[in-house]
Amino acid sequence: MWLSRYGATYKNILKLGLPLILGQLGLIITAFADTMMVGHYSTEALASASFVNNLFNTPMMSIMGFTYGMTPLVGALFGAGRFDRIGCVLKNGLVVTGLFAAVVIGIMMWFYFNIGVLDPPAELLPLIRPYYLLYVVGLIPVALFGVFLQWSYAINRTLFPTLLLLGANAFNIVGNYALIYGRWGFPEMGLTGAGISTLIARTLPLAVMVMVFLLRKDWAVYREGFRSGLITIKEMAGVNSTSWPVALQLALESGSFTLAAVMSGWIGKIPLASFQVIVVTGMLGFCVYYSVGNAVAIMVANDRGRGDVHAMRRDAWGGYHIMLVFMLAASLLFLTAGRRIMGLFTDDAAVLTASVALIVPLILYQLGDATQITFSNALRGTSRVMPMLWIAFMAYVIAGVPAMYLLGFTARLGVYGIVLSFSVSLFLAAALFLYFFLDTLHNNSFNDTNE
Numbered sequence: 001m002w003l004s005r006y007g008a009t010y011k012n013i014l015k016l017g018l019p020l021i022l023g024q025l026g027l028i029i030t031a032f033a034d035t036m037m038v039g040h041y042s043t044e045a046l047a048s049a050s051f052v053n054n055l056f057n058t059p060m061m062s063i064m065g066f067t068y069g070m071t072p073l074v075g076a077l078f079g080a081g082r083f084d085r086i087g088c089v090l091k092n093g094l095v096v097t098g099l100f101a102a103v104v105i106g107i108m109m110w111f112y113f114n115i116g117v118l119d120p121p122a123e124l125l126p127l128i129r130p131y132y133l134l135y136v137v138g139l140i141p142v143a144l145f146g147v148f149l150q151w152s153y154a155i156n157r158t159l160f161p162t163l164l165l166l167g168a169n170a171f172n173i174v175g176n177y178a179l180i181y182g183r184w185g186f187p188e189m190g191l192t193g194a195g196i197s198t199l200i201a202r203t204l205p206l207a208v209m210v211m212v213f214l215l216r217k218d219w220a221v222y223r224e225g226f227r228s229g230l231i232t233i234k235e236m237a238g239v240n241s242t243s244w245p246v247a248l249q250l251a252l253e254s255g256s257f258t259l260a261a262v263m264s265g266w267i268g269k270i271p272l273a274s275f276q277v278i279v280v281t282g283m284l285g286f287c288v289y290y291s292v293g294n295a296v297a298i299m300v301a302n303d304r305g306r307g308d309v310h311a312m313r314r315d316a317w318g319g320y321h322i323m324l325v326f327m328l329a330a331s332l333l334f335l336t337a338g339r340r341i342m343g344l345f346t347d348d349a350a351v352l353t354a355s356v357a358l359i360v361p362l363i364l365y366q367l368g369d370a371t372q373i374t375f376s377n378a379l380r381g382t383s384r385v386m387p388m389l390w391i392a393f394m395a396y397v398i399a400g401v402p403a404m405y406l407l408g409f410t411a412r413l414g415v416y417g418i419v420l421s422f423s424v425s426l427f428l429a430a431a432l433f434l435y436f437f438l439d440t441l442h443n444n445s446f447n448d449t450n451e
Helices: 002-041 043-055 057-068 070-079 083-113 122-154 159-181 190-215 217-228 233-267 269-306 309-342 349-356 359-364 366-382 386-410 414-442
Strands: none
Touching: 002 043, 002 159, 002 190, 002 269, 002 309, 043 057, 043 122, 043 190, 043 233, 043 269, 057 070, 057 083, 057 122, 057 233, 070 083, 070 122, 070 233, 070 269, 070 366, 083 122, 083 217, 083 233, 122 159, 122 190, 122 269, 159 190, 190 217, 233 269, 233 366, 233 386, 233 414, 269 309, 269 349, 269 359, 269 366, 269 414, 309 349, 309 359, 309 366, 309 414, 359 366, 359 414, 366 386, 366 414, 386 414
16 A cells, blocks of 8 residues: 555655765765865864855855755746746746855855954964865856756756766865875865865866757757747746745755854864764765755656646655655664764864764754755745745744754753754754645645745
């Protein structure tokens, strides 16, 4: 009975999701390699990378979230067989996302010139500043490639962009080794070398994707729509209406991690470095969850294009079943091999000890994270995205920030309390996303994107 109801759903989600998981695992390997190389280079470089990487979580996730608004639009058109319109949506999506990225870059440059307001350890500023600027420039290719990525996902072409990402990740690992340590005739540049390598690795997939889009024969119908489609206020507003709420939702979610990194820096260099280690370790769960979540969003959007409410519900719950399996696997991995994984990132015994102490709160929030990712993406697939913003505000700002400070400082639990507070915000978000997804289907309100 169970397999007869969900068997096809499992198959379709895994067919879409496995290439995404493969790509995300490539990102995890790259993040692990980055952290390992920087961590073994020096504790100062690791702490500086932690500060910048976590500070840029919010702008990076907001830009990625903005591109996620393409999924319900393109996915619904694809499900309805309106292939001629998809190229026009892609064209307007590139323009709107470029403008959004320009605003984000302006904000981050203000922080660069006023970095003292974030109170980083003063001795780390000479390492932080050049790495920060390289990260800013990298936001441009991330934004434009993200639009192509979500377009390709929404037309059920997940393998090709995954291969691009894997190639870029491999390049980044090799580039990091060469430029951080000064191998094969390259200068030893430490953390700055890691930033240069990452910038190049973020630019290459965009260049290749544009070239293939212009030449690939089976994409001719999308290319023709791209060429003939007009850039208009109406088209850009359509993209914007499903993009900015998702962008702000992910900005608030990732912003809680950014604030957590800043608070960890208030405690000291070792807590800040250990927070970076736990965040990178936690990516083993998060990136896989988001791959499955993206597949759920694609399938729900395709179902919406066909007007099939029953399939929307079935695909969301089928995706959640798969998500729970991955959540249990990640939790077991953290429990049994967490110390060995974290030991890859640092030779500093104090950093390793502080990191291992954070395994329990890391495991505690996995169920909340997996659940909120499933149903936030299911809700995104319906195109009813406005509630996502208010849910994120309630969970990550109204509940999450006070919990972070109370557990970390008032209760004197330090970084342990900061990581423990993620359970408060993630479980609240999970409950609210589930409620609004079910409410959307019950009231057939998924056709109103402005609700």
